[in-house]
Amino acid sequence: MEVAGIIMQDKKIIGDFGLFTTVVVAMVGIGIFSCPKEVIDKVGSDAWIVTLIGGIVIFLLLYLIYMVMKKNDFQDLTNILQNNFGIFFGGIFAIIFAIYSIFIVSLGMREFVEVIRLFLLRQTPSEFILITTILTGTYLVRGEIGDLVKFNEISFWIMFLPAFAVFILIAINSDFTNLLPVLNNKPSDYFSASKYALFCFGGFEIAYLILPYVKNKKNSSRVLRKSIMFVSIFYIIVMILVLAVFSKAQGRILLWPTISMIRSLYIPGTFIERWEGIVMALWILFYFTTFVNTYFFAGEIVKNVFKLKDIKISSLLIMPIIYVVALYPENIAEVYTLQFKTTPVLYTAIFVFVILPILILIMGKDKGKSKEKGRWKSTDEI
Amino acid sequence: MKEIIDDKIQFEAEKNIEYLKELLKDNSDVIFRTFNVGDWKAAIVYIDGMADKLLLDHYVLEPLMLCSKGIEKTEQIKDNILSVTDMREVKKLSEGVNAALSGETLMFIDELNYAYVIATRFFPARGVGDPSGETVIRGARDGFTEVLRFNTALIRRRIRDTRLKVKLKAIGARSKTDVAIMFIDDIVNKQVLVELQRRIDKINIDAVFDSAYIEQLIEDNKYSPFPQIQSTERPDVVAAALYEGRVALVVDNSPFIIIVPATLPNLFQSPDDYYQRWMHSSMVRFIRMLSILISLTAPAFYVAITSFQPEIIPTKLAYAIAASREGVPFPAFVEAIIMELFLALLMEAVVRLPRPIGATIGIVGGLIIGQSAVSAGIVSPIMIIIVAITAITTFVTPNYEVTAAFRLVRFLLIIASAIVGLYGIVMGLIILLIHLVRLKSFGIPYLAPLVDTNMGDLKDLYIRAPISELKERPKYMKTGDKIRQK
Numbered sequence: 001m002e003v004a005g006i007i008m009q010d011k012k013i014i015g016d017f018g019l020f021t022t023v024v025v026a027m028v029g030i031g032i033f034s035c036p037k038e039v040i041d042k043v044g045s046d047a048w049i050v051t052l053i054g055g056i057v058i059f060l061l062l063y064l065i066y067m068v069m070k071k072n073d074f075q076d077l078t079n080i081l082q083n084n085f086g087i088f089f090g091g092i093f094a095i096i097f098a099i100y101s102i103f104i105v106s107l108g109m110r111e112f113v114e115v116i117r118l119f120l121l122r123q124t125p126s127e128f129i130l131i132t133t134i135l136t137g138t139y140l141v142r143g144e145i146g147d148l149v150k151f152n153e154i155s156f157w158i159m160f161l162p163a164f165a166v167f168i169l170i171a172i173n174s175d176f177t178n179l180l181p182v183l184n185n186k187p188s189d190y191f192s193a194s195k196y197a198l199f200c201f202g203g204f205e206i207a208y209l210i211l212p213y214v215k216n217k218k219n220s221s222r223v224l225r226k227s228i229m230f231v232s233i234f235y236i237i238v239m240i241l242v243l244a245v246f247s248k249a250q251g252r253i254l255l256w257p258t259i260s261m262i263r264s265l266y267i268p269g270t271f272i273e274r275w276e277g278i279v280m281a282l283w284i285l286f287y288f289t290t291f292v293n294t295y296f297f298a299g300e301i302v303k304n305v306f307k308l309k310d311i312k313i314s315s316l317l318i319m320p321i322i323y324v325v326a327l328y329p330e331n332i333a334e335v336y337t338l339q340f341k342t343t344p345v346l347y348t349a350i351f352v353f354v355i356l357p358i359l360i361l362i363m364g365k366d367k368g369k370s371k372e373k374g375r376w377k378s379t380d381e382i
Numbered sequence: 383m384k385e386i387i388d389d390k391i392q393f394e395a396e397k398n399i400e401y402l403k404e405l406l407k408d409n410s411d412v413i414f415r416t417f418n419v420g421d422w423k424a425a426i427v428y429i430d431g432m433a434d435k436l437l438l439d440h441y442v443l444e445p446l447m448l449c450s451k452g453i454e455k456t457e458q459i460k461d462n463i464l465s466v467t468d469m470r471e472v473k474k475l476s477e478g479v480n481a482a483l484s485g486e487t488l489m490f491i492d493e494l495n496y497a498y499v500i501a502t503r504f505f506p507a508r509g510v511g512d513p514s515g516e517t518v519i520r521g522a523r524d525g526f527t528e529v530l531r532f533n534t535a536l537i538r539r540r541i542r543d544t545r546l547k548v549k550l551k552a553i554g555a556r557s558k559t560d561v562a563i564m565f566i567d568d569i570v571n572k573q574v575l576v577e578l579q580r581r582i583d584k585i586n587i588d589a590v591f592d593s594a595y596i597e598q599l600i601e602d603n604k605y606s607p608f609p610q611i612q613s614t615e616r617p618d619v620v621a622a623a624l625y626e627g628r629v630a631l632v633v634d635n636s637p638f639i640i641i642v643p644a645t646l647p648n649l650f651q652s653p654d655d656y657y658q659r660w661m662h663s664s665m666v667r668f669i670r671m672l673s674i675l676i677s678l679t680a681p682a683f684y685v686a687i688t689s690f691q692p693e694i695i696p697t698k699l700a701y702a703i704a705a706s707r708e709g710v711p712f713p714a715f716v717e718a719i720i721m722e723l724f725l726a727l728l729m730e731a732v733v734r735l736p737r738p739i740g741a742t743i744g745i746v747g748g749l750i751i752g753q754s755a756v757s758a759g760i761v762s763p764i765m766i767i768i769v770a771i772t773a774i775t776t777f778v779t780p781n782y783e784v785t786a787a788f789r790l791v792r793f794l795l796i797i798a799s800a801i802v803g804l805y806g807i808v809m810g811l812i813i814l815l816i817h818l819v820r821l822k823s824f825g826i827p828y829l830a831p832l833v834d835t836n837m838g839d840l841k842d843l844y845i846r847a848p849i850s851e852l853k854e855r856p857k858y859m860k861t862g863d864k865i866r867q868k
Contacts, residue, residue, distance in 0.1 A: 015834065120691070120805050129805070136813055143820045150819045150833035277694040281804045288812060 013215040016223045018149040021156040022210050022293065023062075023227040028159070028234060029290030030108040031200035032283075033115060033256040034336065035235070036242045040257070042193035043185045044248035045178065048239040050190055054197030055232030062204050062228060064357040066221050069211045071361065077208040078304035084360050091305045093356060097205070098298040098305075100348050102318060104202055105294040106325035107339050109133065112287045114332050119259065119280045130326055134319055137292040141299055141315045145213055148296050155289050160234075162282055166275075167237055170265055174244035196340060200235055203290050204228075205353070209297040255332075295322070387476040391497055395425045395490035398497070402427055402479070412482075417443065419459060420450035422492040432485035434504035441465045442487070442500060456493045468501035480558055503531075510536070513615040516780065518654045525615045530560050530634040533617075537564060537630065537639075540621035545569075551582065553596065557589035561596065562632040564620075569627045569855065569863045574643055574824045578629055593633040593640045600642075602822050607790045609783040610823040612644035619653055627861030643823035645830045645858070647843055650674075652780040655846050664845035671844070673775035678788055680775075681718045682795040682807050684768050688714040690803030709759040715800035717761050721769040722793065724751075729773075830858035 014022075039047040072080040077097065082090030113129045121129065140151060207224065214220055242257045245264060251257045265275045272278060295318065302314035329335045338345065387405065392398050399414055406412045416425040424446060426438065445463045453459060460469070472478045472488075478497045482488040485503035510532065513525030526533045534548050545567040552558040561582070565575060581600040590596060593613060601610045614620060615637050620630045623641045631640045650670055655663040688707070692700045710717060728747040732740040755761045772792070779785045791814055798806035821828035831839035836857040841847035853868070855861045 017835065116805055121802055124802055124805075128802070132802075132809055136809055136816070139813065140816045140820075143816075146827075147816075147820045150827060150829065151816060153833050153835070154815060154819065154829070271696075271699075272694055273696040274694045277691045277804060281808045284805065284808045285812065 014146070014149050014210065014213045015215055016219050018153055019210055019214050019220060019223050020227045020230075022149055022152045022206060023204060023224060024230050025152045025155055025159065025286075025289035026203040026206040026293040027201050027227075027231045027290070028286060029203060030111050030287050031202065031235070032238055032286065033258050034111060035196055035200040036239055036251060036257045037254060038196035038336075038340070039193050039239065040243065040248055040251040042196070043189050045180065045243055046183060046185055046190070047193070047243060047248075047251075048179070048236045049183070050193045050197045051200070051235045051239050052232060053190070054194055054201060055228060055235070057194070057198060058201040058204055058232075059225065059228045061353050061357075062207055062224055063221070064354075064361075065205070065207045066211070066224060068357045068360050069208070070217075074212045074214075074217060076212050076300070076304060078301055080360065081356075084363055094301050094305050096348065097352055097356075098301040098318075100345075100352050101205060101294045102298045102321055103325060103345070104339070105291055106322045107329070107335050108202075108287065109291060109322060109326040110329055110335050111332065112284075112291075113326065114335075115256065115259070115280070116284070119276060126327070130323060133288065133291070134322055137288070137295050138315050138319060140292050141296045142312050145209070145296070145300075148293065149210070149213075152289060152293070155285055159282070159285050159289070162279075163234075166262065166265060166279060167241060169267060170241055170245065170261060173264070173266075174241060175247075176240075176244045178243050178245075178247040179240060197235075199339065201231065203294060206293050206297055209293075209300055387479055389474045389476055391473070391475050391478075391490070391495050393493055393495055395423045395492050398475070398490045399425045399427070401475075405479070415443075417447055419446045419456075419463075419491065420453055422456055424489065424491045426487050426489045427482050428487040428502065429482060429485060432505045433487050433502040437466065437502055437504075438487060438500075442489070456491045459491060460498065464498075464500075466500050470499050471496045472499050480552070484558070484560070507532070515782065516614060516616050516619070516652070518652065518657065520657045521653050522616070522618050524617060526617065526637040526639055528635050528637055530562060530632055533632045533637075533639060534562055534564065536617040537620050537624070537632075540617060541566065541624060546624070553582065553585055553587075554590040555586070555588050557591075559590040560634040561590075564624060564630040564632060566624050566627075569625065569861050570629060571627050571643075571826075571860045572862065573860070574627075574826070575629055577824050578631075578642055590633065591635065593631065593636040593638045596631060596633055597640050602824070606817065606821055607787040608646070608818070608821065608828070609649065609781070609787065610644060610821065610828065612641040612648055612781070613638045613783070614641065615639070616653060622653070622656075625866075626856055627859040627863075643826040643859075645823060645826060646784070646818065646828055647830075647832065649781040649784045650779060656849070660846050660848045667844060667846060670778050670780075673778040674788060677772050677775035678792055678795060678811075679807060680768050680772050681722060681792065682799040682810075684765070685714045685718050685796055686799040686803040686807055689800065703762075703764055706764055707762045710762050711760070713800075714765075715796065717765050718768075718796050718800075719793075721761055721765050722772070722796065725769055725773055726789070826858060826860075831856065834858060 035051075036047065039050055043050055068080065069075075072083065075083070078090070078094045080090075081093045081097075084090065085093060109130065112133070113126045116129055117124065117126060140148060211217075211220060238258060242251050242261055245261045246254065246257055254260045259276060259280075262279045263274070263276045265279070266273075267275070295315070296311070298318055299311045299314040302308070302317060303311050306314070308314050329338060388401065392401075396416065399416060403414060411430045413428055413430050414425065415427075416423060418424070426442070428438070442464060445465055446459070449463055450459075453462065472481065473496050475497070478488045478499060481499040485505055487500040487502045489498040489500060491498075507529045508527050510524045510527055512523055524536060526536065538546060538548070543566060547563075547565055547567050549563040551561050551563065553561050563575075563578070563582075578600070582596075585596070585599050587595070587599065597609075597611045597613065598604065603610065612623070620639050620641060624630060628641050628643060631642070633640070650667075655666065658666075687695055688703060692704075695703075707714070707717075712720070724747075728743065731743050731747070735743060752766050756763050756766060776785050776789065779788070791810075795807055795810045798810040800806075802809075818829050819827075819833065827833055831843055838854050839857050841851055842856070850867075853866055855864055855866050857864075
């Protein structure tokens with residue numbers, strides 16, 4: 001008996017807190033580990049300034065997304081692209097978007113697998129970790145967007161309450177004079193470092209997915225600003241703590257300085273002596289949320305472009321791509337090369353996040369008519 | 383499956399009786415009684431043992447047979463002679479037969495093309511007793527019984543409001559079990575009510591023995607270990623739920639009333655939370671949350687630490703555990719599974735046995751076998767501690783069905799941690815979280831108000847604020863009337 005099938009239609013209305021947590025958990029991911037090393041390598045003790053600049057730039061990009069959505073009446077991304085560039089080119093741009101997101105998140109997946117293997121499961125094959133993570137993600141993606149947002153809301157607390165507790169405990173034993181001197185680098189260094197800092201914030205494109213479903217659209221830009229501020233502060237704290245604990249000389253050498261920092265954590269009077277295992281276990285959720293949100297986003301695009309029945313089919317199409325891309329690099333160094341130093345990837349990023357939204361804003365005609373048939377207008381009125 | 387009964391009621395009482403005698407032949411407990419009312423024939427049909435014979439003798443047959451003088455038309459009999467309060471007319475024979483089969487008395491009189499149904503239900507029933515499954519320190523001691531009407535009365539005693547509705551419906555093609563849908567008209571979440579009625583209408587089963595049948599037929603996801611509908615034997619719990627805009631289903635023959643929709647936090651609450659002082663209740667809620675976390679992860683964590691990540695605990699403790707496990711022939715995983723299975727066995731045995739023997743089993747099973755297993759070197763003492771902690775923390779949860787669901791999840795987590803250690807536990811918990819997030823109960827998210835949080839709802843979630851602060855009904859239930867107190 002199909003009882004659950006015909007339940008009242010979910011109105012797909014997401015509150016402000018849902019928007020905030022979704023953007024935050026989608027952005028905070030694997031970057032905590034990889035970014036500090038690269039940024040500190042370039043600018044030393046000014047890493048936190050670069051992060052701050054990165055945050056501001058990302059905020060501008062996010063605001064661009066907001067403008068694009070607002071101008072197009074908060075339709076979904078595929079609709080916007082196809083309305084502005086025609087069915088064919090719009091579809092291609094949407095697919096490029098999806099492929100780029102999947103590519104980056106798959107490289108992150110590889111890094112995730114390497115971290116897990118190094119710190120939790122030395123003998124388990126990468127493939128096993130990969131498959132279990134992808135399948136778990138698929139289970140969530142097969143639900144509705146409302147379920148994804150609920151998952152984000154709960155994950156937010158599970159992630160950040162312990163994280164800030166850990167930060168405080170680490171801060172007690174660190175030396176903040178390591179942050180000096182300030183502004184002691186060539187301007188070009190800041191520029192090249194900010195490239196890595198920007199990658200920390202990868203995942204903010206989730207705004208494209210989530211904004212059409214938001215209930216109170218007047219508040220959205222304020223909520224987006226808050227979430228960027230939250231993420232920036234989070235990363236700045238990470239940078240400052242890494243510098244304070246290790247100083248810039250040490251921070252350069254370590255592969256994942258954040259993890260090494262957690263190793264130094266010591267909480268007297270507890271049952272657990274070495275915390276990195278526990279923190280690593282908690283950290284799984286940091287990556288998982290980034291992964292699953294991007295996965296859903298890409299699935300939604302593929303579904304809309306190819307007019308598939310639902311996201312269950314498109315998620316099946318994406319699954320093998322993630323697997324193959326994640327296994328493609330030989331080692332972790334190659335992952336970083338692909339992520340940061342491959343020009344096509346960089347150009348795609350610039351195209352997707354800067355050129356495309358600006359093009360839409362410039363090209364987009366006055367869509368007086370489309371306001372009438374706007375998809376979410378009708379649901380708002382219910 | 384549906385039987386066909388001739389619906390037409392004849393003008394002659396005799397003919398109706400003949401038809402019914404044919405329909406109900408080979409039934410020793412059906413009583414047919416034909417008698418004269420003045421110049422007319424009349425007949426009654428009832429089931430022996432389910433109808434009140436005294437009432438029939440003194441207030442139906444006696445006046446009809448003795449005081450029929452002055453009656454000119456049979457229509458007058460009802461208003462002038464029959465001295466019973468509760469009776470009605472039925473136009474369809476099938477309806478009358480159903481009434482007779484549920485203990486009422488069916489009466490035919492000549493010259494009437496309808497029959498009378500006299501409410502004479504009177505059958506052996508258990509009195510109102512202690513709700514043994516949900517005991518409270520302070521609070522009402524009455525529990526539901528097997529009789530639908532007693533149960534609805536127990537609920538109505540707590541809601542003397544014209545807007546309390548009790549809709550009756552028969553479910554089961556053969557059993558025709560009465561089911562009462564209860565709700566408060568202006569508070570209830572209308573969408574839930576419509577959806578519930580739709581799902582009930584879809585039920586097509588021959589017999590319903592308990593509310594558990596209905597529960598399993600109308601729940602959202604039958605492939606979930608978690609109960610998506612609350613069941614209770616306490617009238618105060620039902621009344622409180624109705625005041626929160628939920629709907630109660632009272633099923634005849636079942637002392638368990640089911641309440642929809644149910645969310646996970648609902649199932650973690652006990653009426654005592656509201657009867658005790660709020661600080662104490664808030665602390666108890668924290669303890670419950672902590673205990674469910676411990677009962678879920680303790681054995682899995684033990685397996686992960688001993689088999690995969692011994693480095694995270696202090697070195698001395700790791701040595702102590704290793705030393706205590708010396709001589710134990712099994713790996714930690716097998717040890718954990720054996721002990722958990724043993725615990726499950728013990729609990730199952732105690733439930734099925736009479737109480738005095740149950741206590742013996744507890745002592746023999748728990749104390750003697752536990753102690754001897756350690757001395758014999760089959761399991762390590764640490765494992766015994768873990769199992770004992772798990773058992774105690776499991777029972778802190780007030781709802782047995784949720785406990786059972788978490789027990790199942792615990793087994794799965796042990797298996798996951800045996801394969802990939804801490805990673806397995808975390809992935810298992812993430813899958814659990816995804817499952818719970820995707821679950822819905824009649825359109826209400828199962829984890830509400832943990833998700834879609836509204837600030838007002840937080841007053842009655844992790845803590846229980848003083849009653850004077852709980853001014854609004856739960857927001858996540860999307861109730862009609864929103865204000866509880868001014």
